Amino acid sequence: MEIDDLKTIFADAWFIRAFEDCVAALSDAGKIPGLVHLSHGSEVADVMLRRHLQPAIDKITGSHRSHSLALIGNIDPIALAAEVMGLSGGTGNGLGGTQHIVSKDTLFLSSNGIVGAQVPIALGAALSARRLENSGIAVAVFGEGASNQGGVFESFNMATALHLPILFLMQNNQMAQSTHVKDVAVVNLTARARSFGMVAEQVDGADIVSLENTFERLIQYIRETSSPVFVEVSVPRLGGHYHGDQSCDGQSKVDPLVNLQKLLQAQDMHDEEIQTIIDDAKARAKNAVDEAQKQRDQSGESLKRYINDHPQLMGNL
Amino acid sequence: MPIMTISEALRSTLIQLMQNDDHITLLGEDLSMGVFGVTSGLDREFGNDRVINTPISETAFVGMGIGAAMTGLKPIIEVMFCDFMGVCFDQILNQAAKTHFLSGGNIDIPLVIRTTMGAGDGSGAMHSQSLHGLLMQIPGLIIACPATPADASGLLKTAAQSNTPVIFMEHKGLYAMTGEVDLEIPPIPFGKGRVVKEGADVTIVAVSKMNHVSLEAAQVLASDGISVEIIDPRTISPLDTRIIADSIRKTGRLIVVDEGAAIAGFADHVISNVVENSFDVLRNAPRKIAPPHTPIPYGRSAEAVWLPNTNIIVDAVRDLMRSDNE
Structure with missing residues (x-):
């Protein structure tokens, strides 16, 4: 990685941070129908993942906490913000919402309101890639909480049994809503994944050199061998389970973005230049969210149109 | 017109569909054996990349079918008995049924889930239920319950063309029922009794x-x-x-x-x-x-x-x- 790579990573990660800060402000202002689960803490790890994916052939599925993945996964930030607010111009025209971002033809495929359900779905994207012989891979991103779901265990086994090109990317932020991982799993989760017969490694989500090396090496391995890989990335959850949830604050946390900033400073980058990158990211995020706010809530119309367009799905004919 | 059992009609129709569309991929348990004869030996005809014998992991293979349907394939999944939907109900209730709607209708889910229903053969409480009524309460699912070989064939053709998920319920007690089947007849539209x-x-x-x-x-x-x-x-x-x-x-x-x-x-x-x-x-x-x-x-x-x-x-x-x- 060169210094320019570091700047780009810093800028991209800050854009996600600023976008999520805008979403938090929208929520505080009462402009979001439900609760939002923000990505604070995983931005750097997500941007590092993105460097090794190919949007034309790869697919990501994510959890309820997927705004960051949607942004690295080529979802238009305006469309994402609009969907989070339930407005027209969103990925689902306001019918899906923050936990149900579904998109065709983008690197990001879908997020999910059910913990762990995105993991079997990623198997299907991997199967399509293998059948269509395009050397694409699927990435199932989930938390350590989801790693205790049966469907996730089934998926580990299915992927090894069928030789599917999939990266199981577990972002371990130690907290499943309010439950600490040490209270619900007594073994090392990477070791547990390895027991299914796949390569399984752990990496520090604040260490970009390790992230770069791990993703580069293992994603290439998945493409070349059509084999599954498990990676556990430790990331902090820098807020509550959802925005406004105060129940889990007070833990000591390292912010990977602050670490990255220190790295840039150690590379003799001036504070003014760093501040310019941050200010620019904030401005871009604010522009996207402002643009989305110009959209109206036409979700009622979207619903009527859906009903009208799909009589065969309405039960009675 | 040839006389066929429902089992033979389904099998012949599957073969026809798979010959005409390379994207159709079968997923399920024991497909090679074919518990009711429908898929027996199809792996030898189409290869085990298109007829995939899965582990006993309904959640994983139903979810896999959904993901494959979202990314270019046309999976036809077999859940051996509809009773087994109990173990993968999230993937049916929340994933298969809702994803097209949540995308604002932007993403197609060309997915068929074949399953069996019906009591009368001593299979007991967990291999005999008829859960079509339960499934019809879920918005986003089309539910077909064919009663004859010709309807089984015609409805399966329509199911394979659907851009939203179809649950296709085959009665265990009818597999051996015979009737005339014209494999050249057009698909039978859904919602037409x-x-x-x-x-x-x-x-x-x-x-x-x-x-x-x-x-x-x-x-x-x-x-x-x-x-x-x-x-x-x-x-x-x-x-x-x-x-x-x-x-x-x-x-x-x-x-x-x-x-x-x-x-x-x-x-x-x-x-x-x-x-x-x-x-x-x-x-x-x-x-x-x-x-x-x-x-x-x-x-x-x-x-x-x-x-x-x-x-x-x-x-x-x-x-x-x-x-x-x-």
Whole structure:
């Protein structure tokens, strides 16, 4: 990685941070129908993942906490913000919402309101890639909480049994809503994944050199061998389970973005230049969210149109 | 036209569909063996990349089918018994059924889930249920319940062309039933029922095996001079309410015979729809013939008591004919 790579990573990660800060402000202002689960803490790890994916052939599925993945996964930030607010111009025209971002033809495929359900779905994207012989891979991103779901265990086994090109990317932020991982799993989760017969490694989500090396090496391995890989990335959850949830604050946390900033400073980058990158990211995020706010809530119309367009799905004919 | 069993009709149709569309991929347990003969040996014909014998992991392979449908393939999944949907219900209820809607209709889910239903073969409480009524309550799912070889073939063709998920329910007790099948006939549209037998006095609505049981009852009743009209909706969601309403206008009397839930199931839905829309032409209260509200029992005599049968239908029709409103 060169210094320019570091700047780009810093800028991209800050854009996600600023976008999520805008979403938090929208929520505080009462402009979001439900609760939002923000990505604070995983931005750097997500941007590092993105460097090794190919949007034309790869697919990501994510959890309820997927705004960051949607942004690295080529979802238009305006469309994402609009969907989070339930407005027209969103990925689902306001019918899906923050936990149900579904998109065709983008690197990001879908997020999910059910913990762990995105993991079997990623198997299907991997199967399509293998059948269509395009050397694409699927990435199932989930938390350590989801790693205790049966469907996730089934998926580990299915992927090894069928030789599917999939990266199981577990972002371990130690907290499943309010439950600490040490209270619900007594073994090392990477070791547990390895027991299914796949390569399984752990990496520090604040260490970009390790992230770069791990993703580069293992994603290439998945493409070349059509084999599954498990990676556990430790990331902090820098807020509550959802925005406004105060129940889990007070833990000591390292912010990977602050670490990255220190790295840039150690590379003799001036504070003014760093501040310019941050200010620019904030401005871009604010522009996207402002643009989305110009959209109206036409979700009622979207619903009527859906009903009208799909009589065969309405039960009675 | 060739005579085939439902099992043979499904198998021939699958082969035809797979020959015409390379994206169709079969997923499920023991497909190579083919528990009911439908998929036996298809892996040798199409390769184990298109006919995939999965581990016993319904959540993983139903989810895999959904993801594959979202990314370019046309999976046809087999869940060996609909009872097994209990272990993968999230992928059916929350994932398969909702994803098209949540995308604002932007993403197609060309997915078929073939499964079996039906009691009567001593399989007991966990391999015999008929959960079509439960599934029809879930928005986003199309539910087909074919009763003949020709309908099985024609509806499977339509299912394979659908851009939203279809649950295709095959009755275990009908696999060996024979009938004429023209594999060249066009697909049968969803939501289009069939008048199986015309009649003037009573309308019986029934799908799958119960349609055949109702037909037997109609033959007995004909000797009493009671003329029964039998409707097979073929798909229960969407439901051809028009063909039912047209029949009720003629007969003024309705009985729904069903192997599914006695409470809030397919039969109750048909009755509520008729009461809501055809109340003025009803001569008396519609009747429901469904199993008791218990799990399916194992012993031969208990299972026979549990299942609706010809005698029960005959008695109900006779009673109905005697009890018209003033």
